[in-house]
């Protein structure tokens with residue numbers, strides 16, 4: 496028989512949890528690889544509209560393009576801006592992109608293999624590739640890697656007009672990147688889940 500009189504088995508479970516908000520504990524904390532490299536911290540505002548990302552209950556998307564382990568371009572888009580960008584695509588491009596996704600999008604998550612083909616990260620890490628995260632608050636709910644071949648394939652199905660409007664997004668938001676800088680034909684093209 497135990498003489499232990501402790502009657503609070505759960506102890507002080509909230510003791511070290513100073514978060515005032517009631518965060519759903521879905522997903523995981525956004526990994527450092529999806530932090531803003533240029534700001535050296537998690538993304539705080541939408542690259543397109545500048546609004547605070549934490550204010551969007553429906554979440555936001557982070558995209559980062561890499562060449563080997565160097566981040567070439569990165570952005571975070573709130574869902575209204577992501578929708579607006581997709582809306583700027585021509586009808587033809589929208590249909591083509593939706594078809595491409597429905598035909599190729601795989602039931603995988605994470606950065607270990609391409610979301611659109613079966614290439615493993617190990618086989619693309621010495622070239623160009625892209626990481627994306629579906630985030631909400633400080634959590635990442637889903638993530639994906641897209642290999643260069645698939646980025647190129649997506650770019651190739653986009654109409655001239657659509658590519659121009661996404662190039663414009665890139666030029667307006669990343670003035671440091673020359674407009675003819677093209678290791679990524681689909682730079683600025685948001686990855687849709």
Ligand SMILES: [Zn+2]
Nearest residue numbers: 541544573576
């Ligand atoms: Zn926005």
Ligand SMILES: [Zn+2]
Nearest residue numbers: 609612642645
């Ligand atoms: Zn791929």
